Amino acid sequence: MTPSLARGLPLVVLALVAFGLPLAVTSATYLHILILLFLYAYLTTSWNLVGGFAGVLPLGHAAFVGIGAYTSTILSLQYGVSPWIGMFVGGLLSSLVGVIIGLPTFKMRGAYFALATIAFAEGIRVMFENIDYLGPLQINGPRGLQIPPLKTGLVHFMFADKEPYYYIILVMLAAVLALTWAISRSKLGYYLVAGGEEPEAAQSLGINVAHAKLAAMAMSSFLTALAGTFWAQFTLYIHPKSVMSLDISFEIAFIALIGGRGSIAGPVLGALLLRPVSDFSRIYFGDTLPGLHLIIFGVVLILVMLYQPRGLQEPLTRLYRRAMGRLIGDRGAPG
Amino acid sequence: MLFIIEDTINGILMGSIYGLAALGLTVIFGVLKVINFAHGSLLMVGMYVAYWAVLLTGMHPYLSLVVVVPVMFVFGYLLQDILIKPIFKSEKEVREPITVIIVTTGVWYILDNLALLIFGPQYRNIQDNPLRGKMLEIGDMMVSVPKLWGFFTALATALVIYLFLRKTRMGRAVRATSLDRDAASLQGINQYRIYNIAFGMGTAVAGVAGVTLVPFYNVFPTVGVLFDIKCFIIVVLGGLGSIGGALLGGMIIGVIESVGPQFMTATWTEAIVYALFLAFLFLKPSGLFGVKYDW
Numbered sequence: 001m002t003p004s005l006a007r008g009l010p011l012v013v014l015a016l017v018a019f020g021l022p023l024a025v026t027s028a029t030y031l032h033i034l035i036l037l038f039l040y041a042y043l044t045t046s047w048n049l050v051g052g053f054a055g056v057l058p059l060g061h062a063a064f065v066g067i068g069a070y071t072s073t074i075l076s077l078q079y080g081v082s083p084w085i086g087m088f089v090g091g092l093l094s095s096l097v098g099v100i101i102g103l104p105t106f107k108m109r110g111a112y113f114a115l116a117t118i119a120f121a122e123g124i125r126v127m128f129e130n131i132d133y134l135g136p137l138q139i140n141g142p143r144g145l146q147i148p149p150l151k152t153g154l155v156h157f158m159f160a161d162k163e164p165y166y167y168i169i170l171v172m173l174a175a176v177l178a179l180t181w182a183i184s185r186s187k188l189g190y191y192l193v194a195g196g197e198e199p200e201a202a203q204s205l206g207i208n209v210a211h212a213k214l215a216a217m218a219m220s221s222f223l224t225a226l227a228g229t230f231w232a233q234f235t236l237y238i239h240p241k242s243v244m245s246l247d248i249s250f251e252i253a254f255i256a257l258i259g260g261r262g263s264i265a266g267p268v269l270g271a272l273l274l275r276p277v278s279d280f281s282r283i284y285f286g287d288t289l290p291g292l293h294l295i296i297f298g299v300v301l302i303l304v305m306l307y308q309p310r311g312l313q314e315p316l317t318r319l320y321r322r323a324m325g326r327l328i329g330d331r332g333a334p335g
Numbered sequence: 336m337l338f339i340i341e342d343t344i345n346g347i348l349m350g351s352i353y354g355l356a357a358l359g360l361t362v363i364f365g366v367l368k369v370i371n372f373a374h375g376s377l378l379m380v381g382m383y384v385a386y387w388a389v390l391l392t393g394m395h396p397y398l399s400l401v402v403v404v405p406v407m408f409v410f411g412y413l414l415q416d417i418l419i420k421p422i423f424k425s426e427k428e429v430r431e432p433i434t435v436i437i438v439t440t441g442v443w444y445i446l447d448n449l450a451l452l453i454f455g456p457q458y459r460n461i462q463d464n465p466l467r468g469k470m471l472e473i474g475d476m477m478v479s480v481p482k483l484w485g486f487f488t489a490l491a492t493a494l495v496i497y498l499f500l501r502k503t504r505m506g507r508a509v510r511a512t513s514l515d516r517d518a519a520s521l522q523g524i525n526q527y528r529i530y531n532i533a534f535g536m537g538t539a540v541a542g543v544a545g546v547t548l549v550p551f552y553n554v555f556p557t558v559g560v561l562f563d564i565k566c567f568i569i570v571v572l573g574g575l576g577s578i579g580g581a582l583l584g585g586m587i588i589g590v591i592e593s594v595g596p597q598f599m600t601a602t603w604t605e606a607i608v609y610a611l612f613l614a615f616l617f618l619k620p621s622g623l624f625g626v627k628y629d630w
Contacts, residue, residue, distance in 0.1 A: 057433055104617045110433050111370040115567050116616050122564065123609035130602050250440065257437055290456070291448030291556075298445035305438050306421055 010324075018170055022163045029283075031162045035234065037275040038169040039227060043248075044255045044267035045176045046223035049216045051253060052262035053189060055196020056106070056213070057114045059249050060121025064221045066128065066244035067094040068228025073145050073238060074137050076156075083157035087229040091222040097124075098221025099214055106213045118246065125244040144239025147232065157233045165234050172230065173268075176223055180264050183219075192216055193262070254297055258304050260311020269313050274300075341476040342593045348482035350589015352547050354582035355489035356562050357569035359540030362496065365576035366513045366533035367419075369435040373442035375563030377538050380446060381407050381545025382554045383454065389461055389549065396464050396550045397484065403542040411538025412531045414442065419534070420527050443559070450556035458553040466550040485547035489585075492543050493578050496536070509533060513576070568612040574622030583623060587611075 025031050047061050071093055072086030081089075105116040129142045139145075152158045159165060183189045194202040195209030202209050232238045259270020274297060281293035304312060360374045371377075381403055388399040418438055426432040461467065469480035500506040511519040512529040520526050544562075552558075569588055573580025588608055595604035615622060 057436065108616070108620070111436055112571075112616065112620065114433075114436055115370070115571065116613065118564065119568070119609050119612050119616070123606055123613070126602065126606045126609065130600060130606065250444075253437075254440075289452060291451040294444045294448040295452070298441040298443070298448070301441040301444075302418060302438050305434050305441070306418070309425075309434060 015174070019167075022166055028162055031166060033276065033279045035162060035166050035169055036279065037271055038166075038173050039230065039234075040251070040255060040275050041268045041271035042169060042173045042176055043224060043227050043252050044259070044271055045173070045180055045264075046220050046227065047252045048256050048261060048267050049180065049183065049220040049223070050213070051256055052266070053184070053192040053196065054213045054216050055193070055262070057110075057253065058117045059114050059246075059253055060101075060117035060119075061220075061224050061252050062244045062246065062248035063121035063124045064094045064098065064224035065228040065231060065248060066125065066238075066240065067097060068225025069232040069238045069243045070128070070139065070145070070228075071225070072229040073147060073232045074139070077145065077147065078136075078138060082155055083229055083233055084155075087157075087226055090229055091225045094225030094228075095218045095222040098217045102214050102217040106210055106217075118249070121244070121249055122246065125240045128240040128244060140239075142240060144237065144242070145232075147236040147238075149236055157229075158236075165230075169230060172226065177264065177268070179219075179223075184264060188212055188215060196262075251297075254301055256311075258297075258300055258312060260313030263311065263313045263317075265317065266311045266313040269316065270311070273312065337475055339594060339597065341478075342597060343590055344476065344478055345482065346590035346593030347586045348479065348486045348589070349593065350586035351489040351582060352482065352485040352544060352585070353562070353565055353569055353588055354573075354585020355485070355492055355547065356541060356544035357566040357573070357581040357585055358489070358493060358496070358578060359537040359544065360566045361570045361573070361576055361578065361581045362540060363534055363537035364570065366509055367415075367423075367435075367530055369419075369432065370439075370567065371534075371537065372436055372439040372563070373414075373446065374439075374537070374541060374566055375559030375561070376443045376446035377407070377411065377541040377559070378545050378548075378562050379450060379554075379556065379559035380410065381538075381542030382549055382552075382558060383450065383545075384542065385546045385549045386459060386461065386554045389464065396461065396466060397488075397546065399549075400543065400546050403546050404539045407542030408535040408539040410535075411541075412535035414538070415531045415534035416527075418442065420530065423527070423530065443563070447556050447559060454556065456556060458555045460553050461549060464550050468551075479551065481547075481551040484550070488543065488547050489582060492540060493582055496540070497578055505532070565608075568608060570622075571612060571620070572615055572622055574624040577622065577624040580622055580624035 021034065022031060025034065043061070043065070047058065050056060051058050068087070068090035071090030072081075072083045075081040075086035075089060076083050101117065101120050105113050105120075108116060128139060131139050132141045133139065147158075149158060152160050154164070183192075191202070191207050191209070191212035194205075194207060195212055199209050228243060231243060235242075255270035255274050256267050257270075258274060259268070260266030277296055278293040281289070281296070285292045308314060356374070356378055359377070360371060363369070363371050363374075384403050384406055385396065385399040388394065388402045389396050419435055422432050422434045422438060426434065466481040466484060471478040471480050471483065498506075500510055508519070508524045509529055509532065511522065512524055512526050512533075516526050519529070565588060569584035570581055571584075572587060573582070573584030591608055591611070592604050595601070595607060
C-alpha cells in the first residue's frame with residue numbers, strides 16, 4: 001500500500017460505512033440517535049470555526065440555531081416558501097446577527113467574550129419568548145411554532161421515515177467538514193490560528209485579525225442556522241426553550257472541547273463519544289438516575305482539560321498514525 | 336406613587352441579596368482574575384446545606400451560618416486546590432486562563448446534576464421558620480422581613496470582607512497577590528495558598544447568600560442557574576473586583592426587576608437587564624467602580 005492510499009482509504013471506508021448504516025440500523029430509535037449524533041457533529045464543527053480556529057470561547061451558538069429554525073419555519077408556515085429556501089434566508093440572517101455580535105465582542109478577551117455571547121444569546125431568547133407578533137410575522141412567544149406534517153417529500157423538507165433525514169444531515173456534515181478542511185489550509189485558516197494564539201504578533205505581521213475573526217463568525221453563524229432549519233423540520237415543533245436554550249450552546253462547546261477544538265476531527269470525535277452517552281443514559285437511566293449523562297460530561301470535561309487540554313483527538317490521532325504506520329510498513333507516516 | 340416606592344424598597348432588598356451572591360464572585364475574580372462559572376452552583380450547595388441544617392435541627396435559619404460558612408469555605412478551598420491550581424501551574428504565562436472557565440463549567444454541571452440525583456427535582460422550602468412570609472408595615476407599604484434580614488447580612492458581609500482585606504496581614508497578602516502575582520510571590524507570599532483562601536472566601540460568601548435565601552426562597556437543583564448569570568451581570572455592572580460595586584450592581588438589577596413590571600410585562604425586564612449588561616460591556620467594561628482594565 002502506498003502512503004497516500006493508506007491515508008485516503010480509511011476515509012473512503014468511513015464514508016461507505018456512514019452511507020450504509022441505515023441498511024443495518026432498522027430500529028427507528030437508533031436511527032434517531034444517529035441523526036442527533038450527526039446533527040451535533042455538524043453543529044460543533046460549525047462552532048469550531050470560531051471557537052476552535054479563532055481561539056475564543058463563544059457560548060451562545062443556540063441563538064443561531066434558533067434564528068435558522070424560526071426563519072425557515074415562519075417562511076414556510078406563513079408564506080409557503082420551501083424550507084430549503086428558508087434555510088438559506090435564515091443562514092444569511094443569522095450571519096448578519098453573528099457579525100453584529102462579533103463586531104463589538106471580538107475586541108474582548110477571555111471571560112468577557114464568553115459572557116457577552118451568553119448575554120446576546122439569552123437576550124435573543126428572551127425576546128422570542130416575549131414576542132407574539134413581529135410585524136406580520138407570527139412568532140408565538142413561549143408557545144413556539146408547530147409544523148403540521150401535511151405535505152411530505154423532498155421539496156417540503158419533510159419525510160415520513162427517518163432515513164431521508166439521516167442522509168441529509170450526513171451530506172451536511174460531510175460538506176461542513178470539507179469546508180473546514182479547506183479553510184484550515186487557506187490563508188484565512190492561518191490568519192485565524194495566528195490571531196487566536198498571538199494577536200499582537202499576528203497584527204504586527206499585517207494580518208487583520210478582526211476581519212479574519214468576523215469572517216469566521218459569519219460563516220459559523222450561517223452554517224449553524226442551517227442546522228436550525230434541519231432541527232425544525234426533523235422535530236416539527238420549535239419553541240425558544242428548545243432551539244435557543246443555553247444548554248445547546250454549552251453542549252456544543254463541551255463536545256468541541258472534549259473532542260479537541262481547532263482540529264477537524266475533534267468535533268466529530270467528541271460527538272461520537274458524548275452523544276451516545278447522553279442518549280443511552282437517558283434511555284436506560286432517565287427515570288432512576290436523571291442527569292447522569294451531564295455528570296459524566298462534566299467529569300470527562302474536567303479530566304480532559306487537566307490532562308489532555310488539546311482534546312481527545314490528539315492521543316487518538318497519535319495511536320491511529322502509529323497503527324497506520326505499522327500497516328504500511330514504515331514508521332510514522334507523515335502528515 | 337406609593338407602590339413605586341414600595342417596589343423600589345423591595346427591589347433594593349432583593350437586589351442586595353443578588354449583590355451578596357455576586358460579592359463571592361467578585362472576591363474570586365479580584366484575586367484569581369478568572370470568572371468562576373460554578374458560582375451559582377456553589378450558592379445552590381450552600382442553600383441545601385442550610386436547608387438540611389435547619390430542617391434537621393430546627394434551628395433559626397440564620398444560625399445555620401455556623402455550619403454553612405466553614406463547610407463552604409473548605410469546599411471552595413479544596414475545589415481550587417484540586418481542580419484549578421493545576422491549570423494555573425501549567426498556564427503560568429496566561430493572565431486569565433480560559434481553561435478555568437471551562438473547568439468551572441464542568442463543576443457547575445456536576446454539582447447541579449448531583450443535587451438532582453441525590454435530592455430529586457422537587458422544590459423544597461422550610462414552611463415553619465420564624466421569618467417565612469413575615470411583612471413589615473410602614474404606613475401603607477409592606478416590606479418583606481426575610482429580605483430585610485438579607486439586606487443587613489449583605490452589608491455586614493461586605494464590611495467583614497472589607498475589614499479583612501484592609502486590616503489583617505492575610506488580607507494584605509491577598510491584595511498584594513491580586514495586584515501583582517509575581518511581585519507578591521517574590522515577597523514570600525505563597526500565591527497558590529492565597530488563591531485557595533480567596534476561592535474559599537468566595538464560596539463561603541455564596542453560602543451566606545444561600546442562607547439568606549432559604550427562609551423565603553425555594554431550594555432546587557438548578558436554583559443556581561437563576562443566580563449564575565445574574566451574578567455575572569452584576570459584577571460587570573459594578574466593576575469586576577469591586578466590593579461596593581457588587582452590592583450596588585445587585586441593587587440596580589433588583590430595582591429593575593421589581594419596578595419594571597409596573598410599566599411592562601414582567602418577562603421583558605429580563606431583556607432590559609441583558610441590554611444594560613451588554614451596554615456596559617461595550618461602553619464601560621470596567622463597570623461603575625472597577626479599575627480600568629488592561630484588555
